[in-house]
Amino acid sequence: MVRKAQDLCGYGIILRCMSVLVTGATGHLGCNLVRALLAKNRKVRVLIHNTRLGIEGLDVETASGDVLDFDSLVKAFDSIEVVYHLAGYISLLPSDRPLMEAVNIQGVRNVVEACLRTGVRRLVHFSSVHAIKDVPNGTVDETCSLVDSPDAPPYDRSKAAGEREVLKGLEKGLNAVIISPTGVIGPHDYRPSHFGQALIYMAQGKLPALIAGGFNWVDARDVVEGAIGAEQKAPAGSKYLLAGHWVPIPEIAAMVAEITGVPAPGFTCPPWLGLCGAPLLSTFDRLRGRQPLYTAMSIKSLQHHRHVSHQKASRELGYQPRHFRKTLEDTLKWFEQAGMLNPAARRKESR
Numbered sequence: 001m002v003r004k005a006q007d008l009c010g011y012g013i014i015l016r017c018m019s020v021l022v023t024g025a026t027g028h029l030g031c032n033l034v035r036a037l038l039a040k041n042r043k044v045r046v047l048i049h050n051t052r053l054g055i056e057g058l059d060v061e062t063a064s065g066d067v068l069d070f071d072s073l074v075k076a077f078d079s080i081e082v083v084y085h086l087a088g089y090i091s092l093l094p095s096d097r098p099l100m101e102a103v104n105i106q107g108v109r110n111v112v113e114a115c116l117r118t119g120v121r122r123l124v125h126f127s128s129v130h131a132i133k134d135v136p137n138g139t140v141d142e143t144c145s146l147v148d149s150p151d152a153p154p155y156d157r158s159k160a161a162g163e164r165e166v167l168k169g170l171e172k173g174l175n176a177v178i179i180s181p182t183g184v185i186g187p188h189d190y191r192p193s194h195f196g197q198a199l200i201y202m203a204q205g206k207l208p209a210l211i212a213g214g215f216n217w218v219d220a221r222d223v224v225e226g227a228i229g230a231e232q233k234a235p236a237g238s239k240y241l242l243a244g245h246w247v248p249i250p251e252i253a254a255m256v257a258e259i260t261g262v263p264a265p266g267f268t269c270p271p272w273l274g275l276c277g278a279p280l281l282s283t284f285d286r287l288r289g290r291q292p293l294y295t296a297m298s299i300k301s302l303q304h305h306r307h308v309s310h311q312k313a314s315r316e317l318g319y320q321p322r323h324f325r326k327t328l329e330d331t332l333k334w335f336e337q338a339g340m341l342n343p344a345a346r347r348k349e350s351r
Contacts (some may be wrong), residue, residue, distance in 0.1 A: 019045060019080045019225055020042050020043065020045065020080070021063070021082070022037070022044060022084045023085050025046035025054075025055055026054045026190070029086050029224060031085075032187070033228075034058060035226065036228060038059060038229070041062075045058045046060050048063065074114050074117055080120060083122075094154060101154070105161045108163075112124075116174055123177075125162075125177070125294070127178050128159045129181065129305055132147065132160075132305075135307070142241055146160040182216035182243045182308055185199070185326055187333075187334035188220065199331060203341055208267075209267045209268065211302055212268050213215050213302030214251070216245065217327070218243055219321060219322055219326075222320075227294070229319065233317055241310055242319065242321075243309065244310075244327075252328070272287060
């Protein structure tokens with residue numbers, strides 16, 4: 001169903017009538033963002049590239065386009081007040097570098113220029129904690145520098161370069177804010193995401209071993225609420241790290257076992273050993289038609305960004321991430337309801 005614009009908007013309900021466009025609407029965060037905006041009675045238009053998976057049946061307007069096609073963006077942004085830019089390309093494979101750079105850098109440049117061309121009032125750009133240099137013995141926050149090393153993973157470099165495109169737009173008068181989530185998990189993960197697939201394998205007893213290490217994980221629903229808060233409250237040029245909780249992989253596997261009744265893998269591989277076997281494991285997964293889980297980049301990422309602060313977002317936006325255990329329970333429940341997970345044992349109710 002296509003939502004039709006109202007002819008008049010009273011002063012008290014102007015926010016409800018404001019037109020919002022979401023790129024990357026069928027991605028994990030996008031699916032959650034569209035639902036959150038609709039729940040707030042926002043008028044939503046989504047940019048559709050090649051699929052509507054995850055947004056079928058939602059009360060949104062659609063516009064065909066591609067972030068690499070500038071003219072399609074100008075057309076899609078017509079009459080739009082706010083653009084949420086989530087479209088991006090995520091990959092743990094070095095061979096995907098050209099496409100990552102095209103989408104995550106040139107795509108952002110096109111979005112910025114299209115916003116300037118069409119007079120978009122505010123751009124909310126979704127970057128990533130991976131775009132920020134790690135601080136091994138300290139805390140990562142909004143003051144930390146962007147990745148600039150040629151030795152950094154291609155995804156990290158592309159997201160940092162994309163963020164710099166937004167900064168260039170600010171110099172041209174663009175009204176934009178930047179959102180940098182940590183590792184996202186949560187419901188409405190239709191594809192599923194890299195870590196979402198790992199959770200499915202854990203819950204099905206199909207993960208042969210674990211990797212020592214962990215990451216800062218955040219609920220997709222908390223990220224989009226933080227982003228909406230930034231759209232409404234943040235000064236132009238602001239940046240917010242939307243972090244959650246650092247949880248090690250073995251602890252996550254133990255929680256999954258408690259929730260599903262499926263035993264966790266019995267072996268935890270040290271990072272050095274995982275790196276030695278990563279090329280073989282990745283090749284094996286691809287031959288089986290599965291998304292590679294253990295790549296050199298994924299293993300290395302589990303050793304970084306342990307201490308990430310969300311104090312600025314909490315202070316200025318009222319951002320408060322929910323408990324990780326609740327996120328994990330909701331995520332596994334959603335996978336089961338979506339028919340993507342059929343645990344071998346009966347799910348145990350959490351107390």
